[in-house]
Amino acid sequence: MRKNIKWIANLAIASSLLLTVIGCSAGTAKQTTADSTSTSASTASSAPKTGGTLNISLQADPVTLDPSASAVFYERQIYQSIYDKLVDLDASGNIVPMLAEKWSVSGDKKTYTLNLRQGVKFQDGTDFNAEAVKFNFERNKQDTSPRKNELKFVNKVTVVDTNTVQIELTQPFSAFLSILTDRSGMMVSPDAVKKYGKDFTSNPVGTGPFKFSKYTRGSSLILEKNPNYWQQGLPKLDQVVFKIFPDPNVAFINLKSGAVDMTDSFPFKEIANMKSDPKSLVINEAGQGFVGFHMNLNKAPFDKVELRQAVDLLIDRDAIVNVVLNGAAIPAHSPFVPSHFAYGASDKAAKPDLAKAKELLNKAGVPNGFSFTLQYIQNQTFQQVVQMIQGMLKPAGINVTLEALDATANQDHLVKTNFEAILATWSGRPDPDQNAYDYNITGGFLNYSKYSNPEVDKLLNASRTEDDLAKRKVIYENVMKTINTDIPYVFLYHPNYVFGLSKAVQGYKYVPDGMIRTVNMSKN
Secondary structure, eight states: OOOOOOOOOOHHHHHHHHHHHTOOOOOSOOOBOTTOOOOOSBOSSSOOOOSOEEEEEESSOOSOSOTTTOOOTTHHHHHHHHOOBSEEEOTTSOEEESSEEEEEEOTTSOEEEEEEOTTOBOTTSOBOSHHHHHHHHHHHTSTTOTTTTTTTTEEEEEEEETTEEEEEESSOOTTHHHHTTTGGGBOOOHHHHHHHGGGGGGSOOOSSSEEEEEEETTTEEEEEEOTTOSSTTOOOOSEEEEEEOSSHHHHHHHHHHTSOSEESOOOGGGTGGGGGOSSEEEEEEEOBOEEEEEEOTTSTTTTSHHHHHHHHHHOOHHHHHHHTSTTOEEEOSSSOOTTSTTOSGGGOOOOOOHHHHHHHHHHTTOTTOOEEEEEEEOSHHHHHHHHHHHHHHGGGTOEEEEEEEOHHHHHHHHHTTOOSEEEEEEOBOSSTHHHHHHHHSTTOTTOTTOOOOHHHHHHHHHHHHOOOHHHHHHHHHHHHHHHHHHOSEEEEEEEEEEEEEETTEEOOOOOTTOOOOOTTOEEO
16 A cells, blocks of 8 residues: 655755765766775676666655655655656766756757657657646646746746747856756656645656556555656666665665665775675765754854854864765865866865964864754764864864754754854765855855855856856866855765665666665666
């Protein structure tokens, strides 16, 4: 019996589980850590078989199976098998055709014309066409959808003919196609939405390689092969089963025993041990997100920039990455990662400097230090991170009280700015705009620090209307010069995606958004 999955748009849940999976969206660069074993499609020597079942561990139950309603990171792993997108990312992070075979952009950069793939059907047998695209855009722009903010520049969607759709924006937006590689670009069946209404969340229908079969909360979610999939000869598998294992150690044990073929989380302590494992390997690749903490700029103590600068200067990011994460991350000082064209010197933090930090404290009028409370979501990784921060600040006389919260309370405190400092994460997106804009623009929905700088606002908006990547990079360099002086948010590290994979699995390719695409995967 299918169980109804109630939508709870809780970004905090995504943040808390993000650290459990060590992952979190792309230019063309890709970073592999020293412990990375493989990003390759083929992990076994013999020819791939067709048929069979692929078992994948998932760190938590999905909150919803409707991409229009989703606000949780890990659900996206399931969506890759049920839904196709208008455009996708390849292994180098480039935007490539999917349901849209090609596209063109008007001279004023405000109108996108998409030429759709013909002969595609939804899993309920209805046609995918321009009317379906229009339906999805209009649905995603409703007030109840988390996609509304991503699509706020979409002014009008026009059906030109059965296989052509025009999307008119209110202004040029350089990150628009990038947004369509994720949930805003996933196409759901209009007929299924109308048929199931609110229950579509537990009766999902897309055009993807696998169709929904059964979900047992706390146990598993089963997908069956879509026999009418538009890509000839695909998918290769008969079935994909997501098994719910919140603890990465339990998922690891199941990988070793063969009960699962792939894990979406992995215990840090086991990474090095996988080099000699005869049956499985580890994927350990740079992600696209970041971890850090907001400071409340509207009240003491962090209304003084010198105190924010002192805290930022005292943190040893390399130590956190090496001790807590076993090297499965990159030290961070910006929202940009190696796969972003905007990545550069701004991401390199200065070495911890106690003497300079004390000078800043003296300048702020607190030469003997000060106290503040740092809130965080309760889990083992976060707890170790904040305890290290606590120890790093103490030599300067900065006393940190740690306050653990559950995910719901954490989100409530973020939204209400009920904190002095609070740990928060972002899973990342392919275009740097989606990592920087809403965190730093005045009034941005992720700007929990209540940061406001007119020059930063001007530059962030300028990047959205510029499509020359070299010029955008210069803009972001100037953005970060100011942000790394104002310090509204202390960047700590960029988490890697770390997955366990059986060597019996073939066809897996790592893509910089960290999503598991099952369409080409098979088992020996």
